Amino acid sequence: xxxxxALKFVTSLVEQRKIRRxxxxxxxxxxxxxxxxxxxxFAVEIxxxxxxxxxxxxxIVCERSPNGKDLDWDEVSQQLSIPLTERQFASSAYKRxxxxxxxxxxxxxxxxxxxxxxxxxxxxxxxxxxxLADERFSKTMIEAxxxxxxxxxxxxxxxxxxxxxxxxxxxxxRSSRERDDPVYPSKPLVGYLLETAKLNGxxxxxxxxxxxxxxxxFIIVDQDNKPVPAPVKYAxxxxxxERIGLCALNYFIEPxxxxxxxxxxxxxxxxxxxxxxxxxISLICQVLGSEEFQQLxxxxxxxxxxxxxxxxxxxxxxxxxxxxxxxxxxxxxxxTRSATNLILYGPPGTGKTYRTAWEAVRLxxxxxxxxxxxxxxxxxxxxxxxxxxxxxxRIEFVTFxxxxxxxxxxxxxxxxxxxxxxxxxxxxxxxxxxxxxxxxGVFKRVxxxxxxxxxxxxxxxxxxxxxxxxxxxxxxxxxxxxxxxxLEPDKRxxxxxxxxLVLPYSKASFxxxxxxxxxxxxxxxxxxxxxxxxxxxxxxxxxxxxxxxxVLPTDVGGINLxxxxxxxxxxIEYLFDREHQIGHAYFTGCATRADVEExxxxxxxxxxxxxxxxxxxxxxxxxxxxxxxxxRFLEARRLAVPAGMAEDDFSGERLSWRVKDQFxxxxxxx
Numbered sequence: 321x322x323x324x325x326a327l328k329f330v331t332s333l334v335e336q337r338k339i340r341r342x343x344x345x346x347x348x349x350x351x352x353x354x355x356x357x358x359x360x361x362f363a364v365e366i367x368x369x370x371x372x373x374x375x376x377x378x379x380i381v382c383e384r385s386p387n388g389k390d391l392d393w394d395e396v397s398q399q400l401s402i403p404l405t406e407r408q409f410a411s412s413a414y415k416r417x418x419x420x421x422x423x424x425x426x427x428x429x430x431x432x433x434x435x436x437x438x439x440x441x442x443x444x445x446x447x448x449x450x451x452l453a454d455e456r457f458s459k460t461m462i463e464a465x466x467x468x469x470x471x472x473x474x475x476x477x478x479x480x481x482x483x484x485x486x487x488x489x490x491x492x493x494r495s496s497r498e499r500d501d502p503v504y505p506s507k508p509l510v511g512y513l514l515e516t517a518k519l520n521g522x523x524x525x526x527x528x529x530x531x532x533x534x535x536x537x538f539i540i541v542d543q544d545n546k547p548v549p550a551p552v553k554y555a556x557x558x559x560x561x562e563r564i565g566l567c568a569l570n571y572f573i574e575p576x577x578x579x580x581x582x583x584x585x586x587x588x589x590x591x592x593x594x595x596x597x598x599x600x601i602s603l604i605c606q607v608l609g610s611e612e613f614q615q616l617x618x619x620x621x622x623x624x625x626x627x628x629x630x631x632x633x634x635x636x637x638x639x640x641x642x643x644x645x646x647x648x649x650x651x652x653x654x655x656t657r658s659a660t661n662l663i664l665y666g667p668p669g670t671g672k673t674y675r676t677a678w679e680a681v682r683l684x685x686x687x688x689x690x691x692x693x694x695x696x697x698x699x700x701x702x703x704x705x706x707x708x709x710x711x712x713x714r715i716e717f718v719t720f721x722x723x724x725x726x727x728x729x730x731x732x733x734x735x736x737x738x739x740x741x742x743x744x745x746x747x748x749x750x751x752x753x754x755x756x757x758x759x760x761g762v763f764k765r766v767x768x769x770x771x772x773x774x775x776x777x778x779x780x781x782x783x784x785x786x787x788x789x790x791x792x793x794x795x796x797x798x799x800x801x802x803x804x805x806x807l808e809p810d811k812r813x814x815x816x817x818x819x820x821l822v823l824p825y826s827k828a829s830f831x832x833x834x835x836x837x838x839x840x841x842x843x844x845x846x847x848x849x850x851x852x853x854x855x856x857x858x859x860x861x862x863x864x865x866x867x868x869x870x871v872l873p874t875d876v877g878g879i880n881l882x883x884x885x886x887x888x889x890x891x892i893e894y895l896f897d898r899e900h901q902i903g904h905a906y907f908t909g910c911a912t913r914a915d916v917e918e919x920x921x922x923x924x925x926x927x928x929x930x931x932x933x934x935x936x937x938x939x940x941x942x943x944x945x946x947x948x949x950x951x952r953f954l955e956a957r958r959l960a961v962p963a964g965m966a967e968d969d970f971s972g973e974r975l976s977w978r979v980k981d982q983f984x985x986x987x988x989x990x
Contacts, residue, residue: 321376323365325378326434327352330364336854340356342355353421356445360382361383361421363380363381378431379431380429381409381428382444383425386420390555392556395526396443396444397429400443403429406428438857457532457535460688462513462536464692468695469509480873481508481511481512482511484870490522491529491540492543492545493506493530506530507529510533525556526556534557537565537570539567547595560603561606564595564597564608565616568591568617569613569616571591577639584637585636585637586635587633588601588604588633602629605630608622623636659834659836660837661861662837662840662863663839664842665863666864668845676839680715681709683785684709684714684783714769714784716762716784716785720791721793721794724798727761728762728799732759758826769784770784770833774833784836789840806830806832807859812832813831814833815834845900866898876913887987888942888943891941921979921983925939925953928942937975939954939977951984952985952986954978955977
């Protein structure tokens with residue numbers, strides 16, 4: 321992507337009033353400056369005419385700390401694989417007054433695709449705060465990972481995940497619950513939650529294992545359960561006062577709630593000892609008595625002994641039960657949980673179907689219930705719970721296709737006869753014997769069920785989920801119509817910026833309830849995420865699911881499936897792109913060598929042929945056919961020049977390809 325491509329994309333955002341152009345459109349310059357709706361400036365640097373034809377990346381120069389606000393540059397660099405540089409550029413193009421792009425204030429990103437540029441600008445304009453939460457690192461999920469590690473210790477369960485980390489070495493984390501051994505290695509736990517073994521175990525990045533658990537309010541310790549002080553040099557680590565509040569919540573308040581206690585007392589010295597902060601007694605007392613901590617823990621102001629601040633100071637909090645916690649808030653009325661708009665995307669076979677079912681159950685039943693349904697051994701229990709919720713009408717499933725329309729998804733008109741009740745007002749006579757009446761689509765039906773559950777204040781059946789499979793196959797603007805705006809959490813029923821619309825056919829007033837969550841899936845091999853409607857992308861969170869070789873065994877009839885999948889995907893990414901890799905789910909059911917051969921013959925090889933448009937030389941390259949030694953999966957036969965044709969008429973040799981009857985997996989054995 322050169323600068324011309326980038327400018328076309330950004331200009332389209334200007335036309336949609338998503339951002340503003342600051343530089344004069346007529347002025348030739350080294351860079352064009354824009355401003356997000358949140359007031360943050362950035363510049364698209366222009367490639368010179370000589371390099372424009374071959375440039376693969378465009379430099380986006382941003383404000384490093386807009387309005388003094390620290391942005392989490394490390395996180396976005398990791399998530400989007402964007403190289404960043406703090407090198408300062410002195411061009412006069414960046415010295416426009418008020419733009420905040422002067423030398424000394426710059427952070428530059430080198431972006432190579434429209435897809436990544438769109439995600440980056442969305443993050444930069446609205447989501448750059450360090451305060452973003454990751455639900456995977458809630459207290460419930462971390463403790464569930466510890467439970468899984470216990471099972472690994474006892475019976476070898478989850479060997480495919482935990483076994484890849486080897487012996488713990490540097491950093492451990494302390495559980496917030498009473499356990500026989502409360503100390504756990506930090507890196508395997510984070511790897512379990514992220515479903516990857518490729519991560520740093522220390523503090524240096526926000527995505528490092530110790531840093532993630534530290535920022536989630538857990539205490540990092542050594543192997544002997546002694547607190548390890550966090551390095552002060554890393555800005556991505558939470559402040560000491562934030563950490564005190566989270567640790568007090570995780571290790572004192574929540575355990576007391578789990579035991580249904582009516583109150584809990586925290587001794588300042590006990591918290592200091594637990595965290596290794598014996599020199600911060602004054603700060604600990606300040607945090608435990610603050611309004612911020614009361615809001616965080618959902619507790620009223622505490623009673624405390626008069627010796628304040630002192631290590632012996634006691635803070636006693638009255639607790640609500642677990643079911644009542646959501647009502648102990650500030651005076652403003654807010655939903656108990658923000659609506660979720662989520663799209664899971666990735667190549668075929670990466671577990672999107674399973675993850676969709678788990679996310680739907682989690683949204684309906686809560687994290688604690690869903691945490692007990694993770695892992696392949698719980699798959700049947702998960703699907704049984706999913707089908708139960710589906711039969712109760714709390715989960716609705718629909719698949720989008722090219723012919724999907726607003727009338728099918730929201731509401732439309734259908735012919736009816738007689739005086740059928742409940743069909744709505746008559747829309748117009750079109751002939752003797754029938755009339756057109758409004759008919760509710762799947763979105764309107766599930767919205768109405770969610771609204772009634774919310775109005776009835778039935779907490780046991782409050783949350784509803786709509787799953788949209790293959791969401792990228794339909795024309796999103798056509799299917800959602802004017803309702804795309806109503807999906808935003810702050811514009812839903814009862815929210816501060818509630819919006820109601822009059823539907824075109826039934827003339828009924830309509831708003832999306834706050835307890836309706838939407839999960840979409842999309843196969844990136846079918847259609848690039850960059851082609852999605854910008855309005856949809858802005859209103860959804862995107863979660864990428866890529867192939868995970870670690871879930872595959874290393875010996876199936878002598879074949880190392882991890883090595884097989886990793887090698888093929890590295891070759892596919894080199895020859896094509898990362899969106900057309902092969903997912904691990906193709907091989908998860910393989911128990912014998914014959915199973916692997918069948919998957920390769922009937923699924924993988926045909927898929928590769930489709931990917932490369934029947935260019936069998938590239939299929940052969942992915943499979944490791946080197947023309948040296950015996951063929952492994954494919955046989956090639958040189959075609960002779962037919963009679964009447966001159967060999968010089970066609971450049972290069974012509975080959976006829978054939979899939980072998982017996983495969984040779986020697987490259988992936990041993």
